Amino acid sequence: MVDLIYTAVSLVVIVPLALFLGVIYSYLLRKLSARFQWRVGPMLRMYGDLKPLLGTTRLLQPLYDILKLYGKETIVPDVSRRRLFVYSPYLSLIFAVAAILFIPFPGMPLLSWVPYSLIIASYLLIGSILFTILGPIASGSPWAAIGARREVELFLVSELGFVLSIFAIAIARQSLVVWELSRGAQSVYLAFLTIVAGALMFAAVLGKLHIKPFDMPEAEAEIVAGSYTEYSGKLLGTYYLTKVFLLYGLVGLFISLFLPPIATDVLWLPLYVVAAVVFVFLLTAVQVLNPRYRIRNAINWYLKVVIPLGALSFIIALAIWLVV
Amino acid sequence: MKFEGSLDVAEYVRKEIYPDGLEYVPLRENRVIVKVPPGDLAKVAELFVKKFEARLIHATAVDLELRGFEVLHIYDFSKVKNRLVVVVKALVDKDNPEFPSIANITWQATWAEREMKELLGVNPSGMPDPRHQFLPHEWPNPVESGSIPEGYKFDGSATTKEMYLPLRMPIEEAYQTLIPIGPYHPGVIEGQIVYVKVEGEQVVAADIKTGFHHRGIMKLIERRGYNKGAFLAERVCGICSAAHGLAYITCAENLYDAEVPDRALYIRTLLAELNRMHSHLLWVGVVADVIGWKTGFMLMWGLRERVMDIIEAITGNRVNYGIWRMGGVSRDVPQELAAKAKRTVDELREECAKLLMLVADHPVVKSRLIGVGPLTKAQAYDGGAVGPVARASDWKIDVRTDNPPHAIYDPKVISWEVITDDHCDTFGRTLVRVKELLVSCGIVSQCLEYLTKTTGEIRIKPKTVPLGAEAVGLNEAPRGELAYYIRASDKDSSLPHSIRIRTPSYRNNAIIPLMLVGSNLADVPVVMGSTDQCLACTDRFEIIDERRGSRKSLTWDQLVNLSRRASRW
Incomplete structure (x- = not known):
């Protein structure tokens, strides 16, 4: 009974917590890339004479940007399929929020102990991205159509890497429950698998989060805002909110699957934070060091990386299962 | 240094090049006017282009009021004889302003003739593409302006959207596959539309439409005289302002027997090359931004800021230097400043x-640039590419060697070289610009060394401009060959009768559709950016207070105070 109450409470707590952490990760992404580019970026400590105007810190700048969009006019184009266009951002957000309920946080197992939670979580993440494709297609804009088309192509290849990496882990550990995977005992073989499959998942996350060189679905200089061209106001804000949750969710999933047992006990929380910051730092490094690929180059790159790495991690996983 | 022309050049043109002209007038600096009857224009063009491989610099027309229109074709003969430029003139009647089009002979004339037609109302007969160039396509109505395909049933009920049919496509098809890039598009900073027809992500046809930014600078100079013209010419472009200033001054000095002190020539070269440096750094940054590399953009513009600082220290201004004067420059470079600037450079x-080699060697940058926007040497020649675009197609063309402006580019005095590249694509254009930037650094360094060691006059008072004089001034802007033509007034020695400007982007933009066909949609902004389009901007504003309904303009001092307050922490 106590367990049930604890779970219920933690389910309520995790949503604002995930939002906060996602915003912090986004802030880090922006601040670090600004420092890489000889810029200042959002201020951590505001200049003295601007404090009365702007507050002492702009740590929550990504959140303010989203909140600003909620105060703006929302325009729905005449030529769009209105219902799909309007509902897609919200459905995408719901899927993303649902997904994070299946990803453990230090001290909060949430729903990650339910059977097949790994499959549920990855399905929900896919669903969230699916609605970032459906909405733009319904908007009737040529830019959005091209953006959505690129998103589909990118999604297909990056999803392949994502699925291969998480199921290699699942096969090696003989479990489809995220909680069990995130608790498990380490061994030398598993450590090796973790490195290979972890690299694979990192590559997949780049595509899912549109980190350069894989930001072609919203390539601004080529196709205006790509998928999001016709979105404005609350609907655009909802998409951005989804991205914040997705960022938190993917970082959390990565840590719980590849760095066990960091995501289990509350005592691991400092290490969880360190791991998340390192992960975001790696994302930023890739972001600032690369120009954008063409969609064809991106697919080629994924096929070159995903198939060998995926095959390798599967062989290792099978070997661990059969031999060890 | 004195700039004079030799009189026997006119004789040379009559004997060796074209004997049937009505009149031969020598201008300063080996420029010759050949007057022909209007009917002969096409014949002359055929002879010049086919036999002598002359290159058309510009085609334009001048309104001579009661006497009629004077059609001008300016040809570059520098490959035949050193610095020779031939201006072919024909007087056309006002009642029947018709003359043969030369666009079929040399494609470069296409834009120029379309412009001539809509600005003056002259009629080049037999134009291959009679649509409007700068006016809206549908003006005054789509059938007359030729934007509707032949045989299309126009019942007058079409909406404004349907009246404009780019690429002469049927309406149904146009709605499905036509992607407009511009006039407001994040990848294109300038007001222009490039219509691309795509199949999937493949571009199968492209068309370009300009004319969103007419400012009437040529007319303004005509009403303000030679001295103020230098300041207006700088404002044609915010990036290559020094190039415009130098080209204008070259042209204006060619109107009379000009004499310019050596120190002024060095200062001119110094500024023109600093201008080229910051322009090329800006371009590399813009291309990095277009291929989605914000880091490259920021780094390049960071470097550019330091060039701008040097320019500001020398001239007091960042964008429009305002130091160009007929007969010299207005501001000296002190020796200490020159020494300091030399160390910085x-x-x-x-x-x-x-840094630039790092950018040029980045694998993803390479994958985005190699093979994008291909332009062979033959295409570049036929299309009339100029500047780095032409040089990247392995065509050695540079005004600084062929037809130098009034500055120091003499290879005996300053060591520098013309950079060419045989990649024939955007990567080649990048390499050319990057290497040119380093060459410019060398020239700047040599100029500063001269300025550190010597002192002297910087300006000689200009003589009066003779009535009715004419001149052509050329300069190599960062984007390519820049041409000015001035005809002095017949009545007033302080006013020009007419002035014509042909900017490099006028040429390079015309060949963008050629480079686009067959490329990937993701590469369209890269190809458009690869020609380094010149963006035009104005620098004044007005404050409108809606609540009080008041309007006020800020004076310069107020603006300076405002900016000082804003940047004080």
Whole structure:
């Protein structure tokens, strides 16, 4: 009974917590890339004479940007399929929020102990991205159509890497429950698998989060805002909110699957934070060091990386299962 | 240094090049006017282009009021004889302003003739593409302006959207596959539309429409005289302002027997090359931004800021230098400043060499640039590419060697070279610009060395401009060959009768559709950016207070105070 109450409470707590952490990760992404580019970026400590105007810190700048969009006019184009266009951002957000309920946080197992939670979580993440494709297609804009088309192509290849990496882990550990995977005992073989499959998942996350060189679905200089061209106001804000949750969710999933047992006990929380910051730092490094690929180059790159790495991690996983 | 022309050049043109002209008038600096009857224009063009491989610099027309229109074709003969430029003139009647089009002979004339037609109402007969160039396509109505395909049933009920049919496509098809890039598009900073027809992500046809930014600068100069013209010419472009200033001054000085002190020539070269440096750094940054590399953009513009600082220290201004004068420059470079600037430039050169090579060697940058926007040498020649675009197609064309402006570019005095590249694509254009930047650093360094060691006059008072004089001034802007033509007034010695400007982007933009066909949609902004389009901007504003309904303009001092307050922490 106590367990049930604890779970219920933690389910309520995790949503604002995930939002906060996602915003912090986004802030880090922006601040670090600004420092890489000889810029200042959002201020951590505001200049003295601007404090009365702007507050002492702009740590929550990504959140303010989203909140600003909620105060703006929302325009729905005449030529769009209105219902799909309007509902897609919200459905995408719901899927993303649902997904994070299946990803453990230090001290909060949430729903990650339910059977097949790994499959549920990855399905929900896919669903969230699916609605970032459906909405733009319904908007009737040529830019959005091209953006959505690129998103589909990118999604297909990056999803392949994502699925291969998480199921290699699942096969090696003989479990489809995220909680069990995130608790498990380490061994030398598993450590090796973790490195290979972890690299694979990192590559997949780049595509899912549109980190350069894989930001072609919203390539601004080529196709205006790509998928999001016709979105404005609350609907655009909802998409951005989804991205914040997705960022938190993917970082959390990565840590719980590849760095066990960091995501289990509350005592691991400092290490969880360190791991998340390192992960975001790696994302930023890739972001600032690369120009954008063409969609064809991106697919080629994924096929070159995903198939060998995926095959390798599967062989290792099978070997661990059969031999060890 | 004195700039004079030799009189026997006119005789040379009559004997060796074209004997049937009505009149031969020598201008200063080996420029010759050949007057022909209007009917002969096409014949002359055929002879010049086919036999002598002359290159058309510009085609334009001048309104001579009661006497009629004077059609001008300016040809570059520098490959035949040193610095020779031939201006072919024909007087057309006002009642029947018709003359043969030369666009079928040399494609470069296409834009120029379309412009001539809509600005003056002359009628080049047999134009291959009679649509409007700068006016809206549908003006005054789509059938007359030729934007509707033949045989299309126009019942007058079509909406404004349907009246404009780019690429002469049927309406149904146009709605499905036509992607407009511009006039407001994040990848294109300038007001223009490039319509691309795509199949999937493949571009199968492209068309370009300009004319969103007419400012009437040529007319303004005509009403303000030679001295103020230098300031207006700088404002044609915010990036290559020095190039415009130098080209204008070259042209204006060619109107009379000009004499310019050596020190002024060095200062001119110094500014023109600093201008080229910051323009090329800006371009590399813009291309990095277009291919989605914000880091490259920021780094390049960071370097550019340091060039701008040098320019500001020398002239007091960042964008429009305002130091160009007929007969010299208005502001000297003190010796200490020159020495300091030289140290900075030498440091900058090393850093640029390091960073730019890093950019040019980045694997993803390479994958985005190699093979994009191909332009063979033949295409570049036929299309009339100029500047780095032509040089990247392995065509050695540079005004600084062929037809130098009134500055120091003599290879005996300053060591420099023309950079060419045989990649024939955007990557080649990048390499050419990067290497040119380093060459410019060298020239700047040599100029500063001269300025450090010597002192002297910087300006000689200009003589009165003779009535009815004519001149052509050329300069190599960062984007390519820049041409000015001035005809002095017949009545007033302080006013020009007419002035014509042909900017490099006028040429390079015309060949963008050629480079686009067959490329990937993702590469369209890269190809458009690869020609380094010149963006036009104005620098004044007005404050409108809606609540009080008041309007006020800020004076310069108020603006300076405002900016000082804003940047004070």
